[in-house]
Amino acid sequence: MAKQTGSNMETVRKSNRFAILKYLNDNGPTSRKDLAAAIGLTPAAVTMICNNLLEEGVVTETGVSESQGKAGRRQIYLDIVSDAAYIISVNIETEDTTIAMCDIRGDIVECRSIITKSNVKPEDFLEEIVGMIEEILKSASRKAKKVVAISVGVPGIVDEDAGIARNAYGIWEDEVDIQGFLAERFDYEICVTNNVSAFAMAEQLYGMGRGHENLMIIKWGPGVGCAMIIDQHIYEGRHGKAAELGHFIVEKNGIKCNCGRRGCLETKIGYQALQKVAKFDMGDFGKCYAKSTGHNREDFDDAIDLFARSVVNSATIMAPNRIVLAGMMFEDEIIRDRMIKCCISYDSHFSENRICYSQLASKEKYIGPVAAYVLRFYFT
Numbered sequence: 001m002a003k004q005t006g007s008n009m010e011t012v013r014k015s016n017r018f019a020i021l022k023y024l025n026d027n028g029p030t031s032r033k034d035l036a037a038a039i040g041l042t043p044a045a046v047t048m049i050c051n052n053l054l055e056e057g058v059v060t061e062t063g064v065s066e067s068q069g070k071a072g073r074r075q076i077y078l079d080i081v082s083d084a085a086y087i088i089s090v091n092i093e094t095e096d097t098t099i100a101m102c103d104i105r106g107d108i109v110e111c112r113s114i115i116t117k118s119n120v121k122p123e124d125f126l127e128e129i130v131g132m133i134e135e136i137l138k139s140a141s142r143k144a145k146k147v148v149a150i151s152v153g154v155p156g157i158v159d160e161d162a163g164i165a166r167n168a169y170g171i172w173e174d175e176v177d178i179q180g181f182l183a184e185r186f187d188y189e190i191c192v193t194n195n196v197s198a199f200a201m202a203e204q205l206y207g208m209g210r211g212h213e214n215l216m217i218i219k220w221g222p223g224v225g226c227a228m229i230i231d232q233h234i235y236e237g238r239h240g241k242a243a244e245l246g247h248f249i250v251e252k253n254g255i256k257c258n259c260g261r262r263g264c265l266e267t268k269i270g271y272q273a274l275q276k277v278a279k280f281d282m283g284d285f286g287k288c289y290a291k292s293t294g295h296n297r298e299d300f301d302d303a304i305d306l307f308a309r310s311v312v313n314s315a316t317i318m319a320p321n322r323i324v325l326a327g328m329m330f331e332d333e334i335i336r337d338r339m340i341k342c343c344i345s346y347d348s349h350f351s352e353n354r355i356c357y358s359q360l361a362s363k364e365k366y367i368g369p370v371a372a373y374v375l376r377f378y379f380t
């Protein structure tokens, strides 16, 4: 059943606030008048919302324009205050977990990294994370006063409203109430988001997706992760299982996949699958590819070609404005060039501008949860 949501004053207020902050984020300092024109609100409404934002310290007035306004008044620009608040990002990945303190724009203050432990009780591992958070808060004590939230990114199925990891593939088999655990120890807002969705939000907020309504983000390494943003919102689908690009069935009676089906894309092009062609470290895929010859090269090319075909097919359904590639397996230019060329060979509407490589690669380990909190809570 489709959710029918009525608009009350509170939802209208939230959506107007979001529109203003997102516009400032995407376009930089803007006058109230230009904001009103761009968003389609009356100048009086914009002034009222901006007064609240100024009072909260979320935005600031930044300088005066050269040109004179209509009534002879100079125009004042508004901009987001980067250090108005800080967020603790906890990004749990299969191999390692990164804990970082960042400002509203995702700039880092402090960062720690630990091995993700799937062989201990979830509470014990979360306790280790708590210890790291406390270390960071102590080390950056002046900025710690402005920490407003702990935002967690975790793989697999996440109940975002309840803050529960339902099935974190490869880490926890059972449900883990991350929000409940952290809320007992800290007095901050806690939010939990699927890690690929969180990274997609980072692309939307800070990366190649800025200013685009529809986006597809594809992460390669070790598996194949994908997220879709439709009309500026993550599309979750039934049971939060939309955009499972890695589980496109590409082979009849193929190898059994983690998901229980056979012949999924991931069983053909995942890091583990490609280890059968040649042994390499995930970040060295480009080097290994460049050195490969004969059958090995053909196998690698077939894998990239199969991946490209799946991406082109999914883009045929969704028609995103932009497709952003990310993840360790795309780290080397030789691999992403090959991928982009393969996509263009299947569909000439793919240009190098429409399918591009993430500019957030160096921030990949912590930026997602920051963006998830800013978009889901701070901007609304």
Ligand SMILES: [Zn+2]
Pocket (backbone or CB within 6 Å): 246, 247, 257, 258, 259, 260, 261, 264, 266
């Ligand atoms: Zn599968």
